[in-house]
Amino acid sequence: MVVQPLLPDWAADDIDPRIPSPARVYDHLLGGFANFEVDRRIAAKMIEVIPEVPRTARANRAFLQRAVRYLAEAGIDQYLDLGSGIPTAGNVHEIAQRVDPAARVVYVDIDPVAVTMSRRLLTGNPNATAVHGDFTDLPAVLAHPQVTGLLDFSRPIAVLLVSVLHFVYDDAVAERLFARLHEALAPGSHVALSHLTREGPAEQLERMRAVTTEVTGRGDKLRTHAEISTLLGDFEPVEPGLVHLARWRPDPDQPLPELRPLDGFAAVAVKH
Numbered sequence: 001m002v003v004q005p006l007l008p009d010w011a012a013d014d015i016d017p018r019i020p021s022p023a024r025v026y027d028h029l030l031g032g033f034a035n036f037e038v039d040r041r042i043a044a045k046m047i048e049v050i051p052e053v054p055r056t057a058r059a060n061r062a063f064l065q066r067a068v069r070y071l072a073e074a075g076i077d078q079y080l081d082l083g084s085g086i087p088t089a090g091n092v093h094e095i096a097q098r099v100d101p102a103a104r105v106v107y108v109d110i111d112p113v114a115v116t117m118s119r120r121l122l123t124g125n126p127n128a129t130a131v132h133g134d135f136t137d138l139p140a141v142l143a144h145p146q147v148t149g150l151l152d153f154s155r156p157i158a159v160l161l162v163s164v165l166h167f168v169y170d171d172a173v174a175e176r177l178f179a180r181l182h183e184a185l186a187p188g189s190h191v192a193l194s195h196l197t198r199e200g201p202a203e204q205l206e207r208m209r210a211v212t213t214e215v216t217g218r219g220d221k222l223r224t225h226a227e228i229s230t231l232l233g234d235f236e237p238v239e240p241g242l243v244h245l246a247r248w249r250p251d252p253d254q255p256l257p258e259l260r261p262l263d264g265f266a267a268v269a270v271k272h
């Protein structure tokens with residue numbers, strides 16, 4: 001007889017708790033609880049290679065929050081968060097709806113735990129929802145009834161691609177994603193992105209690739225500043241452009257670290 005391990009209620013029955021997931025590793029790095037021992041072991045290995053990894057995860061999250069605040073204050077009231085992750089403190093709908101309670105948010109993630117946890121948090125919030133989907137199949141995401149039901153594509157939308165593009169290994173696929181978004185979105189729409197960079201010591205990044213390969217099977221697709229800039233295509237970055245993620249419109253009291261291995265670049269860019 002095969003004995004199934006007991007899973008917590010945030011994990012669907014078909015999840016194998018012996019296989020790590022990027023969403024749950026990231027959740028652990030941010031101090032969340034929706035992760036298994038196997039995810040925590042991967043996070044520990046990452047920290048062994050690059051001790052700053054949890055700080056980078058927090059800096060990434062802080063960029064996401066500043067970007068949404070900027071967008072909300074600029075009048076954007078619709079958000080499509082692609083690769084949204086497991087919810088943590090300061091989620092997109094919380095920030096956007098603080099500025100405009102009627103703001104609409106759709107979270108999309110390929111990880112079932114991320115979707116379950118998001119739906120749980122969004123119970124009773126008619127203006128926000130979570131969809132299980134693969135953002136590299138953008139036509140399917142944009143045609144999803146929960147997406148078309150909540151977002152009005154004739155008006156500006158902010159699309160968030162925050163710390164997710166290192167999962168898109170093929171440059172042509174990543175470039176097509178931005179081109180398709182540019183086509184589908186109304187003028188005044190924005191994209192916000194952050195991207196891990198390979199502008200760091202090669203030896204450390206190689207060791208990190210060995211660890212991330214245990215989770216993704218393919219490592220991470222790290223890109224240079226120039227490569228990330230190319231992805232944006234016809235979207236035009238707003239000030240200060242594509243910069244170290246901690247340097248994108250920092251809060252007044254925020255420390256400004258130098259770029260370290262695996263840190264990322266970030267930008268918010270507009271469709272005219």
Ligand SMILES: C[S@@+](CC[C@H](N)C(=O)[O-])C[C@H]1O[C@@H](n2cnc3c(N)ncnc32)[C@H](O)[C@@H]1O
Pocket residue numbers: 022023026060061064082083084085086108109110111114133134135136161162163164167
């Ligand atoms: C590092 S987390 C980033 C979460 C969030 N965007 C943030 O910055 O805090 C990456 C997320 O992207 C999701 N992801 C990776 N590839 C994806 C894909 N093709 N479609 C949808 N989600 C994806 C993972 O499941 C994970 O939750």
